[in-house]
Amino acid sequence: MHTIGTLARRTGTKVQTIRYYEQIGLMPEPGRTEGGQRRYGDVDLDRLAFIRHSRQLGFPLEAIRELLDLSDHPARDCGAADSIARRQLREVETRIARLQALRSELERMIGECRGGTASECRVLEVLRDHSECLADDHDAID
């Protein structure tokens, strides 16, 4: 039997985060002591580790919910897990591409800055210059 603090320490999770996972139904309600403190078994430790590892790979909590559900039903088809992972991979790839574009624009902006006062600043000028930006909606942002 583990306390919530032990689970936290062993998985690198904050205590409040574990309670939060319980609240949203990702972690089960554990048994309690007479005094009302949570006591966990090894199964719970494994489940929390699964959640944290998935989070480290960037899976959103809703995806983790599905993955846990599959993990709880070993007879089901693996395809669903595979497609969740592929979706996540696509998501990561999209973000990388977007960030690489941002990186180029930032590099260009910084590379052109020759110092001086704010009025001469190339960085501010680029940001002000909405010629290619106004009215046509890019997405980007994050």
Place this chain on the structure above:
Amino acid sequence: MHTIGTLARRTGTKVQTIRYYEQIGLMPEPGRTEGGQRRYGDVDLDRLAFIRHSRQLGFPLEAIRELLDLSDHPARDCGAADSIARRQLREVETRIARLQALRSELERMIGECRGGTASECRVLEVLRDHSECLADDHDAID
């Protein structure tokens, strides 16, 4: 004079977002009609475009606040703008590196999956396998 809707359309911003920027002091309180509706000038349009362009480059609102402040004071030194931009570039580079690591792990995981039932699923197995993960705190996530 522009309505809030015109500003929104011309900058690709949601109307609520403009009101939100006003609320947090990024956009000034504009003049109002007798009936209480906001009316903007071209200066406001430029300012909003600046904000949106900066957001598209991933600058957080607090950084944009500083950049706007510099832009409002042309005599100041440009160095601050430059260092904000460099900070943002470093941030973007860090995120790219992290996402690339995630991509590798996801690719490996997916590449090893040979289908079948959930119990045989390599994806789930990798997520369950906390051997390298338990107790040592990575960061990652996102």
Place this chain on the structure above:
DNA sequence: CTTGAACCTATAGTTGCTGTAGCTCCTATC
């Protein structure tokens, strides 16, 4: 003068936690 699109305020929800206040409990030590 009427219609209806666009505006208004205020508030709650999103994602995934994190932090705080003000308690109670558990366990080790004396």
Place this chain on the structure above:
DNA sequence: GATAGGAGCTACAGCAACTATAGGTTCAAG
């Protein structure tokens, strides 16, 4: 058995940066 203090408890507020909703008002075209 008493006590100290670290760990646990609930409940709620806050973060970033919006987005959505409800329920009402205004503006401009026909």
